[in-house]
Amino acid sequence: MTTPSEPPAPSGGPASTRPGRKLGPVADNVGSAHRAWLDPMRSAYLSSGLTLNELxxxxxFAKSKISEMLRGVGLYPRLEIVLRLATELDMPNWPLYRLWKQAALETHKSSDWISGCTNRTAVKTTHIAPPLDHSALRQLMEKDYELYAQTFLDDDQRDIAVRDAFDRLWLSWNEALASHDIRRYAWNVLRTTVMARTPHRDGRPELGDAAFDTVILQSLAEPADCAHQLTETLELFAAISRLPDRQLDVMVLRRLRGFTPEQVSSLLGASLATIRSDERHATRFLDSVIPPPSTEGITP
Structure with a gap:
């Protein structure tokens, strides 16, 4: 793993221009579970150098149907064509199958439909082990990822989000290895996956349901203290949700999960100076919007 530092701006796609019509954007109605495998497949296609005609x-399979599938247009695709495309794009079948199945369930496909797709395909979807370095990263980061996800999601959704994040990371592992810092790449995948499942209000993530699971409340014993602390914590959560993305992540990990600045730096793949700067700016904002504790009735 490389030393955290600011990466260069992404190139935005392959340098060469392929002939034919450009692949259109993903349809607006495509859900987060569907995009979990569709986005890596689109990236694999765009970096492959293949045209839709060649594919x-x-x-x-008809070029128009491939284009529709890569844009999420029309009916949810059957497993056979998804795996056939994956083979040509050199994508691992097992994480793709799991993400495809999860999305099928969330688009209300029946178990019989899913089983029928699985039974019909000639492509093996048996479990295979991920790359060793992927497994090592997962062993190192998974518990911390779960703590972050727990701040926004219930237990079931947390587990699904973290598992899907590692499956999605596996699908784009070569791209992750080629990135400036693999920890930052992995964190962005994790964050995108968690936020896609997080309830939002006015475009910002809601943290209120996680109030009972914070380090602050876990340390309190007296019910009266808990009630008072809960009010302050909910105010803090509402303010944190208004922060820019990275400042939000830093404050969730620092204030709500008790991570050290060094741990946050390692987890996010950002320099320690960057983490400390983000925390300073976020703290100034929180201090400006959260009222100070009431001193009414207290004798000096």
Whole structure:
């Protein structure tokens, strides 16, 4: 892993221009579970250098249908064509299958439909081990990722989000290895996956349901203290949700999960100076919007 520092701006796509019509954007109605495998597949296609015509010839499937599938247009795709495309794009089948199945369930496909798709495909979807370095990263980061996700999601959604994040990371592992800092790449995948499942209000994530699971409340024993602390914590959560993304992450990890600045730096793949700067700016904002504790009735 490289030393955290600010990465260069992304190139935005392959340098060469492929002939033919440009692939259109993902449809607005595509859900987060569907995008969990669709976005990595689109990235694999765009970096492959193949045209839709070439891909159509290789998988023996209509170019228009491939274009629709890569944009999330029309009916949810059957597993066979998804895996055939994955083979041509050199994507691992097992995490793709799990993400495809999760999205199928969330688009209300029946178990019979899913089983029928699985039984019909000639492509093996048996479990295979991820790359060793992927497994090492997961062993190192998974518990911390779960703590972050727990701030926004209930237990079931937390587990799904973290598992999907590692599956999605596996799908784009070569791209992750080529990134400026693999920890930052992995964190961005994790954050995107968690935020896609997090309830939002006015475009900002809600943290209120996590109030009972914070380090602050866990340390309190007296019910009266808990009630008072809960009020302050909910005010803090509302203010934190208004922070810019990275400042929000830093304050969740520092204020609500008790991480040290060094731990946050390692987890986010950002320099220690950057983390400390983000915390300073976030603290100034929080101090400006959260009223000071009431001193009414207290004799000096």
């Amino acid at each position: 159509s010839t290789r998988v023996r």
